[in-house]
Structure formats: structure tokens, C-alpha cells
Amino acid sequence: MTDAVGVEPVLDIQNLRVTFQTNDGPVAAVRGVDISVSKGETVAIVGESGSGKSQTMMAAMGLLSDNGRAEGRVLYRGEDILGLPLKRLNTVRGARITMIFQEPMTSLDPLYSIERQLCEPMIEHGGLGRKAAAARALDLLKLVGIPAPEDKIKAYPYELSGGQRQRVMIAMALANDPDVLIADEPTTALDVTTQAQILELLADLQKRIGIAVVFITHDLGIVRRIADRVVVMKDGEVVEAGQTAKIFDHPAHPYTRMLLDAEPEGEKPPVGEDKPIVIDGQKVGVSFAIPRGFMKQPVLFHAVEDVSLVVREGQTLGIVGESGSGKSTLGRALLQLLPHSGRVHFDGQDISNAGKQVMRPLRRQMQLVFQDPFGSLSPRMTVGQVVTEGLLVHEPGLSAGERDRRACQVLEEVSLDPAMRNRYPHEFSGGQRQRIAIARTMVLKPRLVVLDEPTSALDRTVQKQIVELLRGLQAEHRLTYVFISHDLAVVRALADTVVVMKTGKVVEAGPTAAIFEAPRDPYTRDLIAAAALEPMHGRVVGA
Structure with a gap:
């Protein structure tokens, strides 16, 4: 299979299907997806949370959770790597195909210095000695534009800014000169100027090194600036794909048009x-x-x-x-x-x-709504308990029945079904959790x-x-x-x-x-x- 411009792809995903076994039965997360990317090309995969875009690439990398199963073909330079034995797979992933994750602070080990974390993949996958790996690590920090790299290489992740940590993740991904770089929402948590710097860095590195980039994002503004082609996913399926300019100027699918119209x-x-x-x-x-x-x-x-x-x-x-x-x-x-x-x-x-x-x-x-509702909502409390927790402090005389009535009222106000109040935060999407956090605030008027x-x-x-x-x-x-x-x-x-x-x-x-x-x-x-x-x-x- 060749890509849109007739060049043999470096990575070619064919008819990929991903299924997760859950307590409620099997859930199909990816349904027959075809995606390819060639050397020097950037392909963006876009869609809402739950569309299957991240799971597609996690399956391609052999990184699904234990209850996940992938079928289909994932061809790297013609070799099907889906289901390879772990030893053989590890000669490809982390070396020839690498991945940058959304939140670098959770991907970097807080107990290890930046130098140690950069050196490990080069020693493990690249066969370098410690001295050569340390020298290469310093060169990588210079390559990705880390200020004062001689100092920062000895630092720990918490001592770096968000943008600097993301640059370290890019450096780690580039450590073994990969053919394919998968970037999963790498700029979501960054401010606009740092985001622009990271995108400029990726574009510059791509020109210099010629790697193929798969960029997973929900931000269409970024896609328009960096991608050669776009793949639009919804409910585990590709609903539209093509050259970036064509997708943006003449979207064919209603879902694509909805995404493009979603700017506040x-x-x-x-x-x-x-x-x-x-x-x-x-x-x-x-x-x-x-x-x-x-x-x-x-x-x-x-x-x-x-x-x-x-x-x-x-x-x-x-x-x-x-x-x-x-x-x-x-x-x-x-x-x-x-x-x-x-x-x-x-x-x-x-x-x-x-x-x-x-x-x-x-x-x-005087109330506060936080950035991460999942981190601020107690996982041990039901939504009803979370929403009415403040009433126990500020209106202790309310009966349990009155608190429940207030919970139902405020959940309706934030467009959530009151029947959901007996469920737990982990059962909700990010947007729903933010509505719960707002409801917890609004119940106090x-x-x-x-x-x-x-x-x-x-x-x-x-x-x-x-x-x-x-x-x-x-x-x-x-x-x-x-x-x-x-x-x-x-x-x-x-x-x-x-x-x-x-x-x-x-x-x-x-x-x-x-x-x-x-x-x-x-x-x-x-x-x-x-x-x-x-x-x-x-x-x-x-x-």
C-alpha cells in the first residue's frame, strides 16, 4: 500500500481493529483503520476523546493494556510488527519507532536525573556505552534547544518547566535516530508560546532528520500549521482523510465540519x-x-x-x-x-x-474550579457526594434528602442527568468531570x-x-x-x-x-x- 502521494510508507497500518474486554463485555475501540505515513511527512490524526486515535497508535506500538487485543497489520518498512515477540518488537519500538506522550511529568521518572533517563534508551536500544551515551545526551539537549544544557542534564524533572520537560521527551524520542515519531497530544498542557516553540522545533527536526511524524491531537489550529495530511476519526473509525488544505477548505463529512466549527x-x-x-x-x-x-x-x-x-x-x-x-x-x-x-x-x-x-x-x-477535575474529585465519593460536600460545611442543618434534591437540581443546571449522581468520577469523560466540578461550585450559590x-x-x-x-x-x-x-x-x-x-x-x-x-x-x-x-x-x- 502507498500513501496519498504514491511514496512507499515507512509505517503502514492496515485494517486495524482494537477490542477491550470489560466487565460489561467486549468494547470495540478501533474498527478497521487504515493509516500510513512516509519519510519526511506529517500525518495528523484528529478527533474527540474516545475516537480511537491514541489507541490506534498504542496498538501499533504494542502498548495496549492487558485487556486489549489488536488485529490487522502494522507494517514497518514492509515487516508486520503487530504481535511480534517482545524481544524482536523491542528492536523496533523505542529505537526505530518512538512516541512522545501528552504529559511529560508522568512519563519522566521523578527519581532519576535527565541524563540518566536520556542515556537508558541509547544504552538499551542503541548499544552505546555510558560515556558515549552521556555525550550524545548532551548533544540532544542542545539539539532540542534546552537552555544551559550542561546544567539541565544534571537536573531532575521537577526542576524543569513544562516546555523544557516536553523538549526532554522529544530528545529521548530522537535518541536512537528513529524513522517514525508518534506525538500524542504533545502540546495540550503548554502555553501558546511554548506550544509554538515545540511545534517549530518538531518541524525543524523533521526537515533536518527527515523522520516521519504521526501527530495525534484535538487542536485543529495546530493541524493546519504542521500537517501534510489529516485523518479524521470518530467512534473508532476513519470518517475522512486527505490533504490538509482540502480537508480544511472543503470538509466532506458532517463530523469534520463540526470539529472545524468548534472554535469558541x-x-x-x-x-x-x-x-x-x-x-x-x-x-x-x-x-x-x-x-x-x-x-x-x-x-x-x-x-x-x-x-x-x-x-x-x-x-x-x-x-x-x-x-x-x-x-x-x-x-x-x-x-x-x-x-x-x-x-x-x-x-x-x-x-x-x-x-x-x-x-x-x-x-x-468565593469558589475555585481547577484545571484537572479528575485530580480534584475524590475517586471514593459518588458524584452526588462530591457535589454536596460543601453543603455539609456551609449548610450543616440540611437533611440528606434536601442535599440530594440540591444535587439533582445543580446537575440538571450543568446539563448532566441527575440519575448519574450515584456513579463515580472515573466513569465520566473529561468534559463531564469538568461539569461535575462546576456543579460542586454552583451548589453553594x-x-x-x-x-x-x-x-x-x-x-x-x-x-x-x-x-x-x-x-x-x-x-x-x-x-x-x-x-x-x-x-x-x-x-x-x-x-x-x-x-x-x-x-x-x-x-x-x-x-x-x-x-x-x-x-x-x-x-x-x-x-x-x-x-x-x-x-x-x-x-x-x-x-
Whole structure:
């Protein structure tokens, strides 16, 4: 079989089927998929969570879980590697075919230095001695653009930023000069500028080394920039495939058209200046003492410096910036979850560094929604228990029946079936878990909600649904949002005003339209350029 341009493929997947044995019987995750990629080509596999795109490539690599079974053919340079004995398979995967996973922090061992983790595949698969592997490891860190590689090679994963960890994962994948690089959502958790740097790095390495790249993603903006061909998957099947330009300009399948239309759009209707101020921060600063070792004075690190902001009832303030810019730290300082300098007023009351007695009755009014709902929802509690947990603290007099009634009501409000309340978080999709996290917040009827990257790990279609949900809840309950994100498309669709942060400081602030249409600061212009946003449509949502 040859690819779309008639070149013999390096990797050729034919009629692949993947089935998982579960307590409820067999589940077909991949249904007769054909995908090929040639030397120097980038093929993007796109689709929503559960479409089968990751399982397709996990099967090709022989990495399915114990309850999974794959059938079909996976040809690497003409040899069928599906079902090969482990010893023979290990001469291919990790050496000739390598994979970069979505979250580098879970793929890198926290107990081993970067050098050791880079050297192991070269010693295991490449046959290098330790000295040669160490020299090659340093060269790889230089190749992928790690700053101060001589220092970073001795570091541990937690000492590196998200972008640096992802570069280390790319270096590991390239260690043995592979023919095929499979990248599974490698930029999802990264801010837009780091994301752009990683994509540029992959494109540059591909040109220099000539590897074939399979890029798995739900972000169609990335696909348009990097892919030669696109494969669209839904429910384990390929519903459309072809050259990238053709797929984007003339999508044939309704599902492809839906994915392309999933970008959050519109602008928020303005909130009048006569609305009461809900949160008011003046010259807020947060510093941390960084220990330097025995008998040395700690260094004071200023995570947030002299930030002032005002948010009125019904408004959304978007806080954007790269990882490490201080945006999440600022959000926690506003909620009095971190000690800070400066003043913070909530509904006119000075709560600056207030104690537990003052804050306890206010906590239900000031809520936080986290980036990763799976990590913030207890796996031992049912959804009903998760949603009503706060009521046990703030309304202890409620009966069990009343709490259950409130759980049903709020689950309906976030478009979840109340009958699901007796199930556990692991039984839900990422988008559903985020709705549960929002329901847990909404059951307390708050005034202010700080949303910290609540959509960054979600598919674009699910992101759009969450954005619409948040808009509806805000309009109905006159909620005030502080929305922290590196996803500028979502911020543009939700926010009245935007604060742009860099290294703890505000570099630019103003109305959303002004920031996106005429950014003044070079840093803001770089963020917007890196996001590669579609032009604003000028449609005001809810107007």
C-alpha cells in the first residue's frame, strides 16, 4: 500500500481493529483503520476523546493494556510488527519507532536525573556505552534547544518547566535516530508560546532528520500549521482523510465540519459600570522564600508584583500569560489561599490576609474550579457526594434528602442527568468531570468563581460546550468570573477585560476587544501571534 502521494510508507497500518474486554463485555475501540505515513511527512490524526486515535497508535506500538487485543497489520518498512515477540518488537519500538506522550511529568521518572533517563534508551536500544551515551545526551539537549544544557542534564524533572520537560521527551524520542515519531497530544498542557516553540522545533527536526511524524491531537489550529495530511476519526473509525488544505477548505463529512466549527466564538455583552464591584485588588504581591542550601540565606522570589484589578458583578476578567507568569498564584491570592502584600476587597469588605474566622463564612461566596477535575474529585465519593460536600460545611442543618434534591437540581443546571449522581468520577469523560466540578461550585450559590485553566485539557468541541455553560450560568446567577488560561480563543470568547501577565507583572490590561485587535505590548503581540487565532467575527453572544 502507498500513501496519498504514491511514496512507499515507512509505517503502514492496515485494517486495524482494537477490542477491550470489560466487565460489561467486549468494547470495540478501533474498527478497521487504515493509516500510513512516509519519510519526511506529517500525518495528523484528529478527533474527540474516545475516537480511537491514541489507541490506534498504542496498538501499533504494542502498548495496549492487558485487556486489549489488536488485529490487522502494522507494517514497518514492509515487516508486520503487530504481535511480534517482545524481544524482536523491542528492536523496533523505542529505537526505530518512538512516541512522545501528552504529559511529560508522568512519563519522566521523578527519581532519576535527565541524563540518566536520556542515556537508558541509547544504552538499551542503541548499544552505546555510558560515556558515549552521556555525550550524545548532551548533544540532544542542545539539539532540542534546552537552555544551559550542561546544567539541565544534571537536573531532575521537577526542576524543569513544562516546555523544557516536553523538549526532554522529544530528545529521548530522537535518541536512537528513529524513522517514525508518534506525538500524542504533545502540546495540550503548554502555553501558546511554548506550544509554538515545540511545534517549530518538531518541524525543524523533521526537515533536518527527515523522520516521519504521526501527530495525534484535538487542536485543529495546530493541524493546519504542521500537517501534510489529516485523518479524521470518530467512534473508532476513519470518517475522512486527505490533504490538509482540502480537508480544511472543503470538509466532506458532517463530523469534520463540526470539529472545524468548534472554535469558541462571539464576544461577551458588556457589563455596565454601575454594577457593584465584587473583587478589588490593589498592589497585590506574592513572594516565596527559595532555600539555597545549608548556611545560606534563602532567595526571595517575587511570583506576583504590584497587580491591581477591579471586577464587577457579572463581569469576567481573563488573566493570560505563559507558564510561570504568576496568573494562578494571583488567583489564589485573591481568594486568600496564599499570603500576600497589598489589599483585596470582596464585596466592599477588606479581606487582606484575613484569618479563618473572617474567611469561613465568605468561602461559599468565593469558589475555585481547577484545571484537572479528575485530580480534584475524590475517586471514593459518588458524584452526588462530591457535589454536596460543601453543603455539609456551609449548610450543616440540611437533611440528606434536601442535599440530594440540591444535587439533582445543580446537575440538571450543568446539563448532566441527575440519575448519574450515584456513579463515580472515573466513569465520566473529561468534559463531564469538568461539569461535575462546576456543579460542586454552583451548589453553594457563589458570587465569585476563579476558574484556573478549566478547559485546557478538553477537546475543542467540549471546550465550546463548557464556554456556553459558563456563559449561561453567569447570565442566570449574575456570577463574577476570574478566568485564568493560556487558551486565548477561550479567553476572547468569555472575558470582558483581559490582564496580560509576564514574570509576575501586568504588562497590559484593558477591554478584550482592544487587547486582541490592537495589542500595545510586544509580549501581548507575541502571545496572540503564537495562538494563530481566527479573526473575530464581531458577533456578541447574548446581545
